[in-house]
Amino acid sequence: MEPLILDGKKVADDIKERLQTRVGELKNQGISPCLATILVGDDPSSETYVKMKGNACERLGILSKRIHLPKETTTEELLDTIYQLNQDSTVHGILLQHPVPSHIDERAAFESIAIEKDVDGVTSLGFGQTTFGFGDFPSCTPAAIIEIINYYNVELEGKHAVVIGRSPILGKPVSMMLLNRNATVTTCHSYTENLPEMIKSADIVVAAVGKPNFIKGEWLKEGAVVLDAGYNKGNIGDVEYETCFEKASAITPVPGGVGPVTISMLLKQTVDSAEKMGVSVK
Amino acid sequence: MEPLILDGKKVADDIKERLQTRVGELKNQGISPCLATILVGDDPSSETYVKMKGNACERLGILSKRIHLPKETTTEELLDTIYQLNQDSTVHGILLQHPVPSHIDERAAFESIAIEKDVDGVTSLGFGQTTFGFGDFPSCTPAAIIEIINYYNVELEGKHAVVIGRSPILGKPVSMMLLNRNATVTTCHSYTENLPEMIKSADIVVAAVGKPNFIKGEWLKEGAVVLDAGYNKGNIGDVEYETCFEKASAITPVPGGVGPVTISMLLKQTVDSAEKMGVSVK
Incomplete structure (x- = not known):
């Protein structure tokens, strides 16, 4: 059976449509x-x-x-x-x-x-707040991944999510956000021994490693959900799409997956901030 | 073969001995x-x-x-x-x-x-700084666990560490600190499916769940290193000591394991802060 394509453009359009109204109200x-x-x-x-x-x-x-x-x-x-x-x-x-x-x-x-202007979610304070379940602006790419998961009702509770990558704006925050959604989370990286074996146990795979076509289909469990946050030169993801397509139950394409949603989250968080600050422009 | 007992009292005494000199110098x-x-x-x-x-x-x-x-x-x-x-x-x-x-x-x-007085490591800012590899005061119990690991030269790089618990002062920060030491880290909790199976794959087990005698020896991989951060009523750990003792290659006792080192870390971080602030008392 072919996997569900997690269409980031659709998710992004949906967010932007709702933002349009809010931007209009702010301007009023x-x-x-x-x-x-x-x-x-x-x-x-x-x-x-x-x-x-x-x-x-x-x-x-x-x-x-x-x-x-x-x-x-x-x-x-x-x-x-x-x-x-x-x-x-x-x-x-x-x-x-x-x-x-x-x-x-x-x-x-x-x-x-x-902190009140950190709409891209890069400060250590913002990261800590997100991890502890409060704070306004999570890092945008992790927020986009959660948004796609919400949009397509991917089940997280109790599931095993394997994140490959541990950067301050991607691997670490997405690990903590998946954990807050009651997934069991494993964070892998360049020192991980037996990466393919670890990925084999994953219900959800988040690729945030920054190496083109790095994650292979043969490493996946049948029916895994694959979220590719990679954007390498030439618009190539971290996931080898063709082989992963064969094994996944759902997968984000590159381009048109996590990328457009990330930008929408940035816009959304800017609008959130404007609503909160509420200062008018002369 | 009997496991190595990770003697927290010894680690704590070692820390306190070095602190004594520093406190003396401050007083001078x-x-x-x-x-x-x-x-x-x-x-x-x-x-x-x-x-x-x-x-x-x-x-x-x-x-x-x-x-x-x-x-x-x-x-x-x-x-x-x-x-x-x-x-x-x-x-x-x-x-x-x-x-x-x-x-x-x-x-x-x-x-x-x-933040400069958060020697117990409880703020979201302190947590974020620790996770991003800077900041002065990690949460004390996670810091104690790392201290024991250092003292006994437990190998972390590339190893699979499984943390059971995800609290802001224990499970989450210890997960991030083990990750920063190049372990592959899985964070488990009450929603985790197949917890025994997950623990079976761990080279290092950190119990931070708050349930007496919760972790059973039969769940462990032969030769796992077991760190018990639990302190339940009656001075009972989260780890079922007798059965885990049979399988582990190294294990912290309760009492006399993580507990005394946690207090020493609090003392150490207070002295660190005093050295940094350097304000004299009238």
């Missing part, structure tokens, strides 16, 4: 939701990502304040930019595009984002 | 390290725990400022007490004994502890 109150994006340097893929996010904002009527800093920017200069955006009452969300040039202390930069 | 500089403990209500076991911690401080020359609030204390009153301790430059660490009476918002109280 004189509030223009605004996401500030910060790009440092000129890595072409980062440039593409940040442009995509800015454009997605504008299509929905969310202002996009695009800040592009030269690659020589120091940590202090970047912190200063973030500090100004923290203070700016017309800005409701701040996104610092990852990665920044290696001479910058990226963690310090992320940590300097005010 | 006119700094008296001080832990404030807050007990709300008169639950007898909480009273015992908080007294044990205060006494452990004093035996080491750490001041213990013991605050006992009546069980009718409101959330606002408790927050106010914590606020005053945050401001008090003679206090280097704050411990709020868990649980507080049910009418109090315990999470709000924990969150109000200033």
